[in-house]
Amino acid sequence: MLDENVGFEHIVALTAIGPRVAGSPAERAAGRFLVGKFEDYGLKAEIRPFPIRVWEQKAAVIDANGRSIACTGVSFTGSGMTQARELETVYVERATEFDLKRAGVLHGKALLIARDVYQDYPDTALFERLREFEPGAVIFTASPGHHGVPVVFYNFKDCGRVSAPPCFVVAHSDMTALVANGPARISLQLDGSSADGQSENVIGILEGEAADEVVVVSAHHDTVPGSPGATDNAGGCAVVLELARVFAARGKPKRTIHFCSWGSHETGMHGSEAYLSSLRRSGSKVVAMINYDCIGMTIGDDQVDILGGQGWIEFMDAAIARTGISPLLRHGPGFTDFTNFGAAGIPSVNIQQSYLNYNHTPDDSIDKCSPIGLIKPLALGSVILEAVLDAEDYRPDFDAALLDEVRMFNSRWGWSQFDESAVLEP
Secondary structure (H helix, E strand, O other), X not given: OOOHHHHHHHHHHHHHHOOOEOOOXXXXXXXXXXXXXXXXXXXXXXXXXXXXXXXXXXXXXXEEOOEEEOEEEOEOOOOOEEEEEEEEEEEOOOOOHHHHHHHOOOOOOEEEEEEEOOOOOOOHHHHHHHHOOOOOEEEEEOOOOOOOOOOOEOOHHHOOOOOOOOEEEEOHHHHHHHHHOOOOEEEEEEEEEEEXXXXXXXXXXXXXXXXXXXXXXXXXXXXXXXXXXXXXXXHHHHHHHHHHHHHHHOOOOOEEEEEEEEOOOOOOOHHHHHHHHHHHHHOOEEEEEEEEOOOOEOOOOEEEEEEOOHHHHHHHHHHHHHHOOOOEEEEOOOOOOHHHHHXXXXXXXXXEEOOOOOOOOOOOOHHHXXXXXXXXXXXXXXXXXXXXXXXXXXXOOOOHHHHHHHHHHHHOOOOOOOOHHHOOOO
């Protein structure tokens, strides 16, 4: 029987490790914890390393007329401000083509962009638009309700293709003051560097009667710098572990289950991309994927994102209805690893809780979580997993238009772009 209290113990243990930044010893410690649990439950556990770039931030400073403004630097953006520089600010709203041309001369200026950077990460399309204007820096905002200033990344895979100027994030109230005060000269510094590193995926394998038909149940174990990542995403890992414990105790399933914990999610969802790439060489086929992200909060709205054709949507609707839970349902790609599977033509679903105003900050701590926050995510995942394992035909229809939509969505942030030769159809 599923036990939310057992799951909560996993959140406590992972959070106690501290920030689990991709490529760090703490991330490796989280991986060893997960391996130990999978082995305790009788699964075959594997650690699968893959190369990444690791960012080290030494300083991120904004000073406005002697007042220090709390900020974070956007990882993997330009680090050519190792010494403080004075720049003039200019507000460019959403930085659309209209906004940029209307703003006039932007060369060497600090652009103030009214875009909730946690919900909408810096992307290559933005920096391609900015390139001809040659700004000196970019300052993004968090949402009005965000507690603290979140840490976000620019995908290191895109740095060579479209480089970014030095980028910062400030609280919404500070952005409002900077905009309201009009053009001003402020002092900025962003000192950081990147180097080759290694992250790793952790896989718990429960072999089924159909060994080469795989159902993936996943979460990510890494965090942003400075955040203990209780809800984002120790809670997701806790659900994966608890589902692994219960389904392993039931014996051999009809299909093989890979209980996966991704590394390097926060830097650009590189863990799930590495897993999918390796499948091309293994001969196994993923028939469906269930992902968890931002899970375990005591008070939070349950949400399910469904990515697949109409048959998959109807299949998921029927499974979810059997739980008696009424989560917010959304269709199409999104900002978690399930969208990588969609780019590979694999029907997927993402389960999360939507109160996120402290994510990617030190406030994403264990006091935000309780066993209560695991009850519905566990129930949803269990019923969906049972349905996919037992179905003779779960109708994974993925048409060309949907594939194009997902790949276009992913291209903005440099996420997986699986071409036709890489589509992993069951």
